[in-house]
Amino acid sequence: MSQALNERAEIARQLRLHIQSADAIPVSNPPLQPVAARAEEESDLLSVEQDALSCTKCRLHETRSSVVFGVGCSDRPPIAFVGEGPGAEEDRQGEPFVGRAGALLTAAITKGLNLKREDVYICNVVKCRPPENRTPLPDEVASCLPYLQAQLRAVQPRVIVTLGAPAQKALTGEQGGITKIRGVWQEWEGFPLMPTFHPAYILRNASAKRPFWDDLQEVMRHLGMENK
Ligand code: SF4
Incomplete structure (x- = not known):
């Protein structure tokens, strides 16, 4: 196991101890309940990441150099x-x-948005690179989706922004093209969800930049952070 994984395992172990000690405190002490719940979510995220880092559930593991799990704020990011x-x-x-x-x-x-990268959470549907950057195949998405679902449940974002049709389809089953579905609020497991263009699409189609920006501003309005 790598040093980074060892460190994460130790953090997970300490979080579990924290949860156990918090559980031992009488339930009538309300301020500690969210702390225990949060520690459990952090522990869940680390455990999901550990599973993903050694995953061989689909053919994408054969050609990857790294498992790209996710980065950023994992504690209820905007x-x-x-x-x-x-x-x-x-x-x-x-x-x-x-x-x-x-x-x-x-x-x-x-x-x-006047935020830092580390203020938000950033991840992908599949955690290993599809060869030649092709769209992930349905069975690859199906194999990897539980990791995404588990990490979103653990991170508890205030809003999910799906970038491109494949991400939207993976989470909601939406079949429509991104130009038709972008900019309209949807929901995944109770989380508000805004579909918009993938940045790679914007690099190829400059006209998508304006609607992409409109969608992000709508997200900031929803969050009450438009003037931040
Ligand atoms: S893409 Fe996902 S399911 Fe496939 S090997 Fe990588 S982590 Fe596992």
Whole structure:
């Protein structure tokens, strides 16, 4: 096991001890309940990540260099961005959205929304790079989806933003093209969800930049953070 995994396992162990000690405190002490619940969610996230890091459930594990799990704020972030899958640079660095499309998303977060990358959560539907950046196949999405579902439940974002039709389809089963469904609020397991364009699409179609930005501003309005 790598040093990073060892460190994460130790954090998970300490969180479990924290949960156990919090559980031992009488339930009439309300301020400790959210702390225990939060610690449990953090522990769940670490455990899901550990499972994903050694996953061989679909053929994508054969060609990956890294499992790209997710980065950013894992404690009720304002936004969780969900893309399709890692590209070459993401596969190399083990971090989502660090290539050209990632630079565009980062600029939107930092310059447009006035947030830091670490203020939000960023992940993908599949955690391993599809060869030649092809769209993940249905069986690959089906194999990987439980990781995404578990990480969103653990992170508890205030809003989910799906980037591109494949991410939207994976979470909600929506079949429509992104130009038709973007900008209209939906829901996943009670979380408000806004579908919009994938940054890679915007790099190829400059006309998508304006609606992409409109969608993000609508998200900020929903969050009451439009003037931040
Ligand atoms: S893409 Fe997902 S399901 Fe497939 S090997 Fe990677 S982590 Fe496992």
